[in-house]
Each structure stands twice: as structure tokens, then as C-alpha cells.
Amino acid sequence: MKLPIYLDYxxxxxxxxxxxxxxxxFLTMDGSFGNPASRSHKFxxxxxxxxxxxxxxxxxxxxxxxxxxxxTSGATESNNLAIKGAAQFYHKKGKHxxxxxxxxxxxxxxxxxxxxxxxxxxxxxxxxxxxVDLDKLTAAIRPDTTVISIMFVNNEIGVIQDIAxxxxxxxxxxxxxxxxxxxxxxxxxxxxxxLKVDLMSFSGHKTYGPKGxxxxxxxxxxRIRLEAQTHGGGHERGMRSGTLATHQxxxxxxxxxxxxxxxxxxxxxxxxxxxxxxDGIKDIEQVFLNGDAVQRVPGITNVSFNYVxxxxxxxxxxxxxxxxxxxxxxxxxxxxxxxxxxxLTDELAHSSIRFSIGRxxxxxxxxxxxxxxxxxIGKLRDMSPLWEMYKDGVDLGSVAWxxx
Amino acid sequence: MAYSTKVIDHYxxxxxxxxxxxxxxxxxxxxxxxxACGDVMKLQLKINDQxxxxxxxxxxxxxxxxxxxSSLVTEWVKGKxxxxxALIKNTDIAQELALPPVKIHCSILAEDAIKAAIAxxxxxxxN
Numbered sequence: 001m002k003l004p005i006y007l008d009y010x011x012x013x014x015x016x017x018x019x020x021x022x023x024x025x026f027l028t029m030d031g032s033f034g035n036p037a038s039r040s041h042k043f044x045x046x047x048x049x050x051x052x053x054x055x056x057x058x059x060x061x062x063x064x065x066x067x068x069x070x071x072t073s074g075a076t077e078s079n080n081l082a083i084k085g086a087a088q089f090y091h092k093k094g095k096h097x098x099x100x101x102x103x104x105x106x107x108x109x110x111x112x113x114x115x116x117x118x119x120x121x122x123x124x125x126x127x128x129x130x131x132v133d134l135d136k137l138t139a140a141i142r143p144d145t146t147v148i149s150i151m152f153v154n155n156e157i158g159v160i161q162d163i164a165x166x167x168x169x170x171x172x173x174x175x176x177x178x179x180x181x182x183x184x185x186x187x188x189x190x191x192x193x194x195l196k197v198d199l200m201s202f203s204g205h206k207t208y209g210p211k212g213x214x215x216x217x218x219x220x221x222x223r224i225r226l227e228a229q230t231h232g233g234g235h236e237r238g239m240r241s242g243t244l245a246t247h248q249x250x251x252x253x254x255x256x257x258x259x260x261x262x263x264x265x266x267x268x269x270x271x272x273x274x275x276x277x278x279d280g281i282k283d284i285e286q287v288f289l290n291g292d293a294v295q296r297v298p299g300i301t302n303v304s305f306n307y308v309x310x311x312x313x314x315x316x317x318x319x320x321x322x323x324x325x326x327x328x329x330x331x332x333x334x335x336x337x338x339x340x341x342x343x344l345t346d347e348l349a350h351s352s353i354r355f356s357i358g359r360x361x362x363x364x365x366x367x368x369x370x371x372x373x374x375x376x377i378g379k380l381r382d383m384s385p386l387w388e389m390y391k392d393g394v395d396l397g398s399v400a401w402x403x404x
Numbered sequence: 405m406a407y408s409t410k411v412i413d414h415y416x417x418x419x420x421x422x423x424x425x426x427x428x429x430x431x432x433x434x435x436x437x438x439x440a441c442g443d444v445m446k447l448q449l450k451i452n453d454q455x456x457x458x459x460x461x462x463x464x465x466x467x468x469x470x471x472x473x474s475s476l477v478t479e480w481v482k483g484k485x486x487x488x489x490a491l492i493k494n495t496d497i498a499q500e501l502a503l504p505p506v507k508i509h510c511s512i513l514a515e516d517a518i519k520a521a522i523a524x525x526x527x528x529x530x531n
Contacts, residue, residue: 307465308465311468312467383421383463383471384464385435385445385465386439387465401440402437
């Protein structure tokens with residue numbers, strides 16, 4: 001077996017070889033390298049046609065009209081364009097926005113930027129499950145609320161928000177609803193004909209497409225308007241100027257086409273592997289699954305191993321590529337804000353590991369992962385003074401720690 | 405995380421992991437850090453009548469550098485008098501392990517652990 005084993009599909013996915021092959025056809029002199037905006041020759045026409053096919057493929061995965069798809073550089077840009085663009089365009093209607101504490105930084109930081117422009121933002125708490133309580137969301141809505149942004153699938157814990165219900169609520173109040181769906185495409189069914197969602201962000205590289213490409217769904221009926229954030233040649237109906245990256249767009253289109261075709265079979269396969277993983281580690285003491293046990297995608301499993309620290313765990317798991325909610329893996333010393341928002345203690349947030357399974361994960365890899373996890377937890381707990389105290393029956397909450 | 409080979413070595417083959425019986429009068433225990441901060445170090449020293457550290461053991465909950473820092477100090481303090489051990493500085497630990505700047509606090513914690521263990525010894529032996 002090739003090591004390390006990749007179990008970080010929520011961070012990024014490898015490009016599907018079928019996608020890579022498509023992408024390479026749009027780069028060189030022999031390929032369709034033209035500028036899709038060139039109207040006066042065949043090079044441009046070919047590129048434009050390829051872009052339009054890709055646009056339709058992306059629209060098809062989410063049951064939208066191709067004219068509702070705007071290409072961007074990725075989900076971060078889509079989130080920025082959606083949130084800032086809508087808030088600014090409709091600022092005369094009100095200056096209050098709502099989002100959730102467990103959102104991706106691209107949403108939270110876009111909101112922070114708007115606060116500096118004089119907008120007011122409510123950062124809603126989530127339940128211990130990671131889900132949004134509809135009543136609490138309803139209570140947070142004000143007459144001047146213009147935009148609500150809530151993600152479909154959480155990138156750290158994999159929980160699925162009730163987008164249908166939140167959409168109904170927003171529509172009934174005349175509030176624009178933006179959904180970051182970067183982690184949702186190819187994992188959950190998305191039907192924008194029934195969902196009352198006005199803006200939805202997509203990413204290429206979370207769904208076996210390349211990095212550096214994304215899209216924003218902008219509803220036509222009822223029509224949503226945005227203040228452009230990037231000015232220039234007026235591409236993408238003025239919403240996002242810049243020469244279209246044909247090769248990346250075509251690749252994202254192909255990736256989304258494959259996602260539509262294979263997502264149901266893939267979801268089942270990944271769920272079997274996920275169950276195998278959970279089954280393999282469930283006999284370890286003091287292991288906790290983070291986030292709702294039912295309302296989740298099978299690809300993302302976030303667990304905390306009590307009394308071991310996340311970064312040392314990652315080091316012990318060096319043969320498997322996973323992410324940790326531990327502060328020590330980043331420059332800041334704060335543990336994951338997502339896990340903290342679920343009400344996890346700092347200790348449990350520090351000892352969390354996200355296993356994310358995907359298209360190329362095998363049963364053999366999962367079995368090896370289970371073995372490595374057992375060994376690592378055993379070794380680190382033998383070394384852990386907290387584990388020793390826990391085993392001696394000491395209540396760790398009653399100890400007077402010397403914080404530093 | 406680009407750790408030095410010394411950190412990796414101490415992390416993968418930690419020296420002197422374990423615990424001494426706490427009620428043994430020759431054992432001094434220092435526990436520093438907090439679970440909420442992501443690291444807790446327990447350092448135990450076995451000190452003879454002459455005030456010489458004969459043996460040391462540690463248990464650490466923390467990142468790779470915290471484990472390496474505590475493993476290293478157990479090696480360093482052995483054979484030293486408590487006064488000599490008290491002179492070990494966090495900068496020496498950080499330098500020996502080539503700790504990155506964000507991990508300097510781990511070496512500070514290891515220095516604090518030595519000091520806490522010595523304080524425990526002095527308190528128990530009334531000087």
C-alpha cells in the first residue's frame with residue numbers, strides 16, 4: 001500500500017483523471033486555447049462553446065439554468081461576491097446581515113469587511129449538533145435584514161443544514177439567502193428549482209476538479225442583483241470581469257458532470273467505508289463524534305480522542321493525511337472555532353481529527369488507518385498525564401491548572 | 405510541520421516516559437500547563453540525600469515539541485544537583501531542539517516543569 005494514505009478529501013480532492021484529460025485539451029496551440037470573449041474567429045468560438053457546455057454541466061448538477069451560473073476563481077471569491085455584492089446592492093433596503101459562527105472564514109471575513117462599511121452582522125450560535133435552530137434564526141431576523149448566509153455542508157464536521165427550511169423562511173421574509181455549497185456538490189442532492197436559495201457558491205477542487213475555479217449561482221426568478229466586486233471587461237454579465245479560464249472551466253464542468261452521474265453510487269460506497277472506520281475505532285475509550293450523528297455527509301468524520309493532543313496525534317498518524325482542529329497546526333493558539341461553537345471544551349477541540357473519505361479511498365486503506373489510530377492513541381495515552389489522572393479517577397475539572 | 409530531526413527523534417523515541425510513586429519521599433513532582441492550552445507536562449525527579457537527581461520521568465500531553473522538550477529535560481537533569489538543574493534555561497532547550505518560534509512556549513513549559521518539581525522537593529523537605 002502506498003503511504004501516506006490520503007484522508008483529507010474535505011481539504012481538497014485530486015483531479016479525476018477524466019477531468020485532467022479534458023483540461024489539457026484547452027491549453028496548447030493544438031487545443032482550444034482561444035479567448036472565449038473573442039467573437040471574430042474560430043479560436044474564440046470554440047472556447048466559448050466549451051465554456052457554455054461546462055456552464056450547462058454545472059447548472060445540471062444543481063438543477064439550475066445555465067444563465068444563472070457565474071464563473072469565479074473559487075468558492076472564496078463566490079462567497080465574497082455573493083455576500084458583499086448583495087449586501088451592497090440592496091443596502092438601501094437595510095444594513096443587517098445574518099450568518100452562523102461555524103461558517104467558513106471566507107464568509108465570516110467577508111461579513112467582517114462589511115461591518116467596517118457600516119453593516120451590522122449577527123453571528124448565530126449553532127446547537128451542540130452543529131445545526132442551526134430555525135426558531136433562533138427566525139428570532140434573529142429584523143425588518144432591516146437583507147442577506148442571510150448559511151453553508152450547506154460544514155467543512156470541518158460534515159453536518160448538513162436544513163437549507164430547504166431556511167430557504168422557505170428567508171423567502172417568506174423577502175431576505176436574500178446565500179448558501180456556501182463548496183462541500184456539498186457531489187455529496188448531497190441539490191435542486192435549485194425547489195430550494196428557495198438565491199445565491200450559491202461552488203468550488204471546483206472539492207469535487208475532483210482543479211483548484212482556482214469556482215462558480216456562483218445567481219437566481220434569475222426572482223432576479224437577484226449584485227454589486228460587482230471585480231471591474232473590467234464586463235464578463236459574466238458584468239458580475240465578474242476577467243478573461244474566462246477556459247481549461248479550468250471545462251474541467252470543472254466535466255467534474256460536475258461526473259459528480260451528477262456517480263454521486264449516488266459514490267455516496268453509498270463512501271458511507272460503507274465511513275461505517276467501517278467508525279466500527280474500527282469505536283472500542284477505543286473516550287472517543288467522541290463531533291456534529292450531528294445523522295444529518296451529515298458520509299465523507300467527513302470528525303472525532304475527538306480525549307486526553308491526547310491533536311498535533312502530536314497528527315504526528316503519530318504521519319502515515320495518514322488528516323486534519324486536526326488543534327491550534328498547534330496553525331500559527332494561532334486558538335483551537336478550531338467550529339468545534340468551540342459546538343460547545344466542545346478546549347481539550348476536546350485540541351484532540352479532534354477530521355477523517356475525510358473520497359473517491360479513491362479503499363477498504364485496505366481504512367483498515368490500515370484503524371490500526372494506525374489504535375497504535376497512536378495507545379502510545380500517546382501512555383505518555384499522557386491527563387489519561388493517567390483520568391484512569392486514577394481524578395476529576396480534571398477540579399484541578400487548579402496553571403494556564404500559560 | 406517542519407520539525408528538526410531531534411524533535412522527531414524525541415517524539416518517536418521519547419526517553420524516560422512514565423511515573424514514579426507519588427508518595428515516595430525521594431520523588432519530587434512538577435506539573436505545569438493546562439489542558440485548555442493544549443499542553444500539560446508532568447516531570448518527576450528522584451532526588452537522593454545529597455540533592456542529586458538520580459532519575460527522572462515524564463508524562464506530557466501536548467504537541468510534538470512539548471513531548472520532545474520534556475523528554476530532553478529528563479535526560480539533561482539526570483546526575484545534576486537540584487541547583488544545577490534549576491539553571492537549565494528554556495533557551496537552551498529551544499536551541500538544542502531547534503524549535504520554531506511558535507513552539508518556544510513548549511521549552512518555557514519544560515523549564516517551568518523543572519522549577520515546579522524542585523519547588524515541590526524543597527517544600528517537602530522544608531528548605
